Each structure stands twice: as structure tokens, then as C-alpha cells.
Amino acid sequence: xxxxxxxxxxxxxxxxxxxxxxxxxxxxxxxxxNFSNPAKPGKVEVDISEGSITVRGxxxxxxxxxxxxxxxxxxxxxxxxxxxLAEKGEELxxxxxxRKKAQAEKAKGMKMIEVESMGLTIEEEENVIQxxxxxxxxxxxxxxxxxxxxxxxxxxxxxxxxxxxDRVDGEIEVDTSDGPIILTNVSGPVVADSSDGEIKAVFxxxxxxxxxxxxxxxxxIDITLPLDVKASLKIxxxxxxxxxxxxxxxxxxxxxxxEDERKEGGGYRVAFxxxxxxxxxxxxxxxxxxxxxxxxxxxxxx
Amino acid sequence: MxxxxxxxxxxxxxxxxxxEKSLAEVRAHLADCPACREELEGLSxxxxxxxxxxxxxxxxSLRSRFYEMLEAYKEGMEKERARLDLGRNLSRWLGRLxxxxxxxxxxxxxxxxxxxxxxxxxxxVRSRSAAxxxxxxxxxxxxxxxxxxxxxxxxxxxxxxxxxxxxxxAQLDRPGDExxxxxxxxxxxxxxxxxxxxxxxxxxxxxxxPEVKDGLVRSLSGQTSPLVQLSLIDLLVxxxxxxxxxxLERLIQDHxxxxxxxxxxxxxxxxxx
Amino acid sequence: xxxxxxxRLMEEVRDGKVERLAILFERHHVMLFNFFxxxxxxxxxxxxxxxxxxxxILKYRKTYQGQxxxxxxxxxxxxxxxxxxxxxxxxxxxxxxxFEEPAVAETPPIERLSAEVxxxxxxxxxxxxxxxxxxVLLLSRFQEMKYREIAELLGCxxxxxxxxxxxxxxxxxxxxxxxxxxxxx
Numbered sequence: 001x002x003x004x005x006x007x008x009x010x011x012x013x014x015x016x017x018x019x020x021x022x023x024x025x026x027x028x029x030x031x032x033x034n035f036s037n038p039a040k041p042g043k044v045e046v047d048i049s050e051g052s053i054t055v056r057g058x059x060x061x062x063x064x065x066x067x068x069x070x071x072x073x074x075x076x077x078x079x080x081x082x083x084x085l086a087e088k089g090e091e092l093x094x095x096x097x098x099r100k101k102a103q104a105e106k107a108k109g110m111k112m113i114e115v116e117s118m119g120l121t122i123e124e125e126e127n128v129i130q131x132x133x134x135x136x137x138x139x140x141x142x143x144x145x146x147x148x149x150x151x152x153x154x155x156x157x158x159x160x161x162x163x164x165x166d167r168v169d170g171e172i173e174v175d176t177s178d179g180p181i182i183l184t185n186v187s188g189p190v191v192a193d194s195s196d197g198e199i200k201a202v203f204x205x206x207x208x209x210x211x212x213x214x215x216x217x218x219x220x221i222d223i224t225l226p227l228d229v230k231a232s233l234k235i236x237x238x239x240x241x242x243x244x245x246x247x248x249x250x251x252x253x254x255x256x257x258x259e260d261e262r263k264e265g266g267g268y269r270v271a272f273x274x275x276x277x278x279x280x281x282x283x284x285x286x287x288x289x290x291x292x293x294x295x296x297x298x299x300x301x302x
Numbered sequence: 303m304x305x306x307x308x309x310x311x312x313x314x315x316x317x318x319x320x321x322e323k324s325l326a327e328v329r330a331h332l333a334d335c336p337a338c339r340e341e342l343e344g345l346s347x348x349x350x351x352x353x354x355x356x357x358x359x360x361x362x363s364l365r366s367r368f369y370e371m372l373e374a375y376k377e378g379m380e381k382e383r384a385r386l387d388l389g390r391n392l393s394r395w396l397g398r399l400x401x402x403x404x405x406x407x408x409x410x411x412x413x414x415x416x417x418x419x420x421x422x423x424x425x426x427v428r429s430r431s432a433a434x435x436x437x438x439x440x441x442x443x444x445x446x447x448x449x450x451x452x453x454x455x456x457x458x459x460x461x462x463x464x465x466x467x468x469x470x471x472a473q474l475d476r477p478g479d480e481x482x483x484x485x486x487x488x489x490x491x492x493x494x495x496x497x498x499x500x501x502x503x504x505x506x507x508x509x510x511x512p513e514v515k516d517g518l519v520r521s522l523s524g525q526t527s528p529l530v531q532l533s534l535i536d537l538l539v540x541x542x543x544x545x546x547x548x549x550l551e552r553l554i555q556d557h558x559x560x561x562x563x564x565x566x567x568x569x570x571x572x573x574x575x
Numbered sequence: 576x577x578x579x580x581x582x583r584l585m586e587e588v589r590d591g592k593v594e595r596l597a598i599l600f601e602r603h604h605v606m607l608f609n610f611f612x613x614x615x616x617x618x619x620x621x622x623x624x625x626x627x628x629x630x631x632i633l634k635y636r637k638t639y640q641g642q643x644x645x646x647x648x649x650x651x652x653x654x655x656x657x658x659x660x661x662x663x664x665x666x667x668x669x670x671x672x673x674f675e676e677p678a679v680a681e682t683p684p685i686e687r688l689s690a691e692v693x694x695x696x697x698x699x700x701x702x703x704x705x706x707x708x709x710x711v712l713l714l715s716r717f718q719e720m721k722y723r724e725i726a727e728l729l730g731c732x733x734x735x736x737x738x739x740x741x742x743x744x745x746x747x748x749x750x751x752x753x754x755x756x757x758x759x760x
């Protein structure tokens with residue numbers, strides 16, 4: 001049985017002369033959703049085009065969603081009606097132009113609130129909760145609390161905040177285009193990719209037998225694993241460096257051979273070539289780490 | 303039949319194990335004895351109701367753990383066997399290798415020594431492969447199982463399980479058409495970048511398979527993720543696939559192409575031409 | 576072609592064709608998983624226990640006699656695995672009359688379909704049944720073992736199995752009825 005909840009934001013007109021250009025947060029939405037079968041681990045899937053996602057594990061059985069909508073600030077261009085019109089390529093007569101100019105004068109110093117329909121759609125079916133933000137120009141910052149054992153699938157684009165997850169034990173699938181991905185106190189498996197952002201993951205423990213993969217085009221990948229983890233690393237980087245303080249036993253790759261250079265102090269600098277295979281504590285969980293420019297750090301949990 | 307006897311027969315009654323005669327006797331007693339009837343009906347009701355309990359499915363990791371354990375056990379067995387067979391195969395192989403004409407024999411040993419290998423090195427390689435042929439038959443059967451599991455893993459909702467599917471496919475000795483098609487499908491359609499990356503690596507291992515080279519070239523135009531594009535270009539260059547030239551040229555024309563990928567594609571072109 | 580019998584497959588495993596175990600795994604692991612799940616109420620524990628069972632089957636494959644039915648042997652191992660687990664938990668192996676901690680199952684909200692409510696209550700009642708009675712009931716009702724086989728498995732006479740079934744179903748009914756009374760709106 002599907003449960004559909006639609007949240008509408010409240011529209012507020014702000015009168016603020018000379019407000020700065022930084023995005024301000026306006027109204028917040030709040031929803032509590034329960035899983036069809038709370039006894040079994042559930043899954044939460046979030047897909048928003050603009051905004052950030054923060055997920056935290058907590059003791060309860062329900063999923064609590066808080067959304068804060070960011071306002072859109074008029075760009076320079078939009079504040080100048082002539083320029084805006086010129087963009088559209090319209091040709092208006094003088095009268096029309098004068099009218100638009102008068103309107104612009106009235107709106108000067110204020111922020112325009114888009115009156116388009118906006119809101120979050122939340123659906124639950126058979127223990128999977130889907131959260132989607134409708135396509136529009138408003139960005140939303142979501143803070144979601146989930147039971148510890150929940151699995152996640154998160155997708156968003158943002159330049160500063162990205163995705164943050166803390167204390168969740170289920171499988172985590174994340175992708176962002178700009179924003180960072182920061183996972184703490186997770187146990188995986190994690191499959192994460194970011195085009196421009198960095199990826200950071202700190203594992204409290206690692207679920208054996210479930211492969212993981214991290215890939216970042218420009219950002220660094222920084223993962224921290226428990227001391228006694230049994231893992232088989234497969235690392236590929238074009239221009240990044242690889243650092244680790246684990247005692248990694250290198251094995252020849254099926255694809256390429258690589259040299260192994262060691263330096264003193266701190267960690268080992270491992271491999272120059274593109275593909276490096278290494279075993280930690282004899283090998284186990286397959287972890288694939290791929291970057292183009294970013295560095296790769298594989299740390300021991302202290 | 304008395305009440306006590308009926309009670310004794312109740313377990314068989316519930317399980318449907320009563321023979322005709324006993325069933326008739328029980329029924330006759332129930333007709334006369336409301337107490338027993340009530341009890342037996344109650345028991346029956348619960349017994350039937352238990353059918354309502356759903357049959358649960360374990361997670362996919364159960365299966366993969368089992369197969370990993372089975373593999374490991376088999377490997378352990380093979381190592382034992384190989385060690386035992388070493389002695390037996392040595393003499394057989396020696397006889398086959400050494401040419402009969404004495405002059406050639408000497409020449410061969412000279413070559414071996416010159417190569418700095420000594421007969422010892424060649425021996426161990428050869429006997430290992432002989433032992434391997436013996437267990438190849440057994441291995442083929444595990445391969446079959448692996449294939450079934452890999453294909454099903456590739457269809458799962460969890461990206462981690464699909465990664466496992468790719469990894470299992472990669473470990474097959476003889477992948478077969480179904481696996482190759484599944485891997486190419488994954489490369490082209492999987493929603494997850496990481497899984498597609500893994501598929502590229504797996505397909506590298508099978509590049510000798512007829513469908514693969516073709517599939518890789520065609521895949522290039524459809525990829526949007528820069529990391530996957532890079533990986534694919536590298537692979538095509540490495541296997542010196544000339545047919546990729548046209549696809550690379552087209553890729554470079556794409557305005558949206560990531561500049562780093564463009565650079566790599568251009569390098570690839572020069573390397574392939 | 577008729578599928579190979581469990582016994583035959585296990586004999587092949589015993590004699591060296593270890594990969595045949597995969598077929599036995601595919602045939603039985605779900606039932607085994609459900610058996611443990613109904614015993615323990617814990618999914619991941621049940622998976623671990625299933626793994627243990629197959630590990631032991633491999634380890635002790637050479638001891639397989641082929642006189643008992645394969646499933647009887649398998650459930651013997653299953654019970655041992657369960658008992659070992661209980662011991663590791665520092666619990667006393669429960670006697671017939673002792674209660675086990677009821678397992679997790681949540682009671683779903685009232686507006687759900689009545690079959691689901693039934694199932695949940697029944698599961699709860701089953702969890703409250705003492706271990707011995709529960710085992711015998713599960714083996715008979717769900718694992719589809721004949722009383723004769725259960726008797727062989729548990730090393731007692733068939734009469735006592737039948738009377739255990741009678742008492743188990745009766746007690747289960749009683750607990751279920753009590754639970755129903757407790758949650759009616």
C-alpha cells in the first residue's frame with residue numbers, strides 16, 4: 001500500500017531593502033513516515049536536483065524528514081528587465097518597455113519568491129521510502145533521521161554541502177556532482193561517486209562479503225577502516241597519489257605490473273602506475289577506489 | 303476408542319498420517335465426545351493457521367558466503383592434491399619433453415642453462431598445469447554454478463551485489479555468451495558509475511571473446527561519466543583496437559566532453575593510428 | 576532426467592565431488608534459514624547459523640553414513656549449531672519447561688490486513704513456546720519431517736514425539752488466544 005505525502009511550503013514575501021546575495025533559508029517542512037514493516041530494515045531513497053542531504057541514524061523506528069527551502073536570489077541579469085528581454089530576443093515597443101521598467105523600480109531591493117509549485121514528494125511502499133524534490137529552481141536542505149539499520153540511496157547536486165551521513169548501518173549508495181560526500185560511523189557496503197567533490201568515509205566496522213566502490217573525478221577519496229579489517233583494495237588513479245598507513249601487501253595486477261616505491265616517515269607511498277592491488281590483513285572485502293586527479297588515502301582507525 | 307487413545311492419535315491426525323481405519327475410529331469418537339471434538343478442532347485450527355507464517359528469504363550475502371567458502375575449501379583440496387600429484391607427474395612429463403636424439407637433448411639443456419632458468423623452473427610450471435588439467439573437470443562444474451549466481455547478482459537492486467556479480471563474472475575461466483552479454487549490458491545500462499567501471503575491468507579480461515571488442519567500441523559513444531570514458535579509452539588503446547579510432551574521433555567532437563577525457567582521447571588516437 | 580536424491584549427492588560430496596554441495600545448498604538453505612529464524616527471531620544470526628551448518632557438513636563430510644536421510648543428518652547438525660550458539664551466549668541450554676526470551680516481532684498497526692495481524696501474533700506466540708516444543712513443532716509442521724525422522728534426530732521414541740506435538744500445538748493455541756485477547760481494540 002502506498003502512502004503519499006505532499007508537503008507544500010508556505011510562501012512568504014520578504015521586504016528587505018538591500019538584502020545581501022547570500023541564500024537565506026526560509027520556511028521548513030517536517031514529516032514523519034513509517035515503514036510498512038518496521039521489524040525489517042527499510043530503505044530510504046532521496047533524489048533532489050539542488051540542495052544538500054544530511055542523514056543521521058537514531059534509535060527510533062520511523063523516518064523523520066526536515067526540509068528547509070532555500071530562496072532563490074535574482075541573478076544580476078534578471079534584475080535588469082531590459083537585459084532579460086534582450087536575452088529572450090523580444091522586441092517591444094517603447095510603451096511596453098516603460099511599463100516593465102516601472103515594475104522593476106517597484107521591486108528594487110526585494111527578493112522575488114518563485115510562486116511555482118514547490119514541495120517534496122514522499123512515498124512509501126513495501127519498506128522503501130522515496131523522497132523527491134520537484135524540479136524547480138529552489139534548493140532544499142534535507143535533514144533525515146532514520147533507524148540505524150536503514151539502507152540509503154542518495155543523490156544530489158550542490159556546490160558546498162553535498163551529502164552527509166552519520167551512524168547508519170545499512171547499504172549506502174551516494175552520488176553527487178559537486179558536493180562532498182561525508183560518511184561517518186558507517187559499516188557499509190558503500191558505493192559512492194562524485195564528479196567534482198571529495199569523498200570521505202569513516203567506517204566503524206566493515207560488513208564482510210559486500211564489495212564497495214568509491215570513484216571521484218577531481219576530488220580526493222579518504223577512507224578510514226578498522227585496524228583488523230580484511231580487505232582487498234583495487235586502486236586506480238591517473239594523476240593522484242596513494243597514501244596508506246596500513247601494512248598493505250601488494251599483489252600483481254592481472255592487468256598491469258607496477259613498481260613499488262617506499263619512502264620514510266608517516267605512511268607508505270604506494271605505486272605510480274594506474275592500477276594497484278593490495279591486501280590488508282590477508283584480503284577480504286573488495287574495495288575499489290578510482291580517481292583521476294584526486295589523492296587516495298586509506299587510513300587505519302585510531 | 304477412548305479419549306486417551308484419541309489424544310494419542312492427535313499428532314498423526316494433524317499431520318494427515320492416519321490410516322483409513324484409525325481415521326474412521328477417531329471420527330466416530332469425536333461424534334460422541336464433545337470435549338475431544340472441541341480440543342481436536344482447536345488443535346486443527348492452530349495447525350492450519352501456522353500456514354499463515356510467511357516464508358522469509360535470506361539476504362544475498364548468505365549465498366555468496368556459501369560459495370566463497372566452497373571455493374576456498376576446493377582450493378585447499380586442490381593444493382593438497384597438486385602437492386601429491388607432483389611426484390607422479392614429474393617422471394611422466396620428463397619422458398615427454400626430452401627429445402630422443404641425444405644431440406637435441408644436450409642442446410636443450412644448454413638453452414635452459416643459458417636462459418638462467420634451469421630445468422627446475424620449467425618443471426614446476428609444467429607439473430602445476432598437469433595437476434590443473436586433472437581438476438579442470440571439477441572446476442568446470444563450479445564454474446556453472448558461478449555463472450548462474452553471477453547473472454542473478456547482476457540484476458539485483460543493490461549496487462554492492464551488482465559489483466559482486468561483476469567480480470564473480472571476472473573470475474570465470476570460460477565466461478560464455480550469456481555472461482559477456484550481461485557484462486556489456488551492465489556497462490551500457492547500469493545506473494551506477496562504480497558498477498560500470500568494474501564492468502570495464504572485467505571485460506578487459508575477456509577481450510579475446512568475439513563480442514567484447516565490438517561491444518566496447520560501441521559502448522564508448524553512449525557513456526557520459528568521465529571516469530568510465532577514461533577507463534574505456536585506456537582499455538581500447540591497450541588492446542590496440544583500431545576500430546575504436548572512428549569512435550574516438552566522434553567523441554572528441556562532443557562539446558560537452560570533459561577536457562581531461564578529450565586529452566586522453568586525443569592521445570589514444572595518436573597511439574592507435 | 577530425475578533429479579539426484581539428496582542422499583546420493585551427499586555421498587558424492589563425501590567421496591570428493593565437493594561442488595555437489597552447491598545443489599544441496601540451493602535445495603535446502605531457505606528452509607534451513609526459516610527454521611533458524613523461527614527459532615531465534617534474528618535474521619543475521621540465522622544466516623550465520625546456516626553458514627555454520629554447511630561448513631560443518633563440509634568439514635565432516637567423510638563421516639556421512641548414508642543410512643539416515645540427508646535432511647535428518649542436516650537437521651541434527653542444525654540443532655547442534657543452535658545449541659553451540661546458545662552455549663556461547665552463556666545461556667543454559669533451555670530445558671523443556673524453561674521459557675526463552677520472546678523474539679523481536681513487532682505488532683503492526685491495526686489497520687493492516689487481518690492476515691498480517693494473525694501472522695504477527697502467531698509468530699509472537701511461537702516465540703513464547705518453550706524451545707523443545709518449538710523445535711519439534713517446526714520440524715514437523717515446516718521442515719516436513721516425519722515423526723519417525725524427528726524421533727531419530729532427537730534420539731527418543733516416536734511416542735514421545737507425538738505427545739510433544741500434541742502438547743506443543745495445545746500450548747501454542749493457548750498463548751495465541753491470550754495474545755489475541757490482549758490486543759483486541
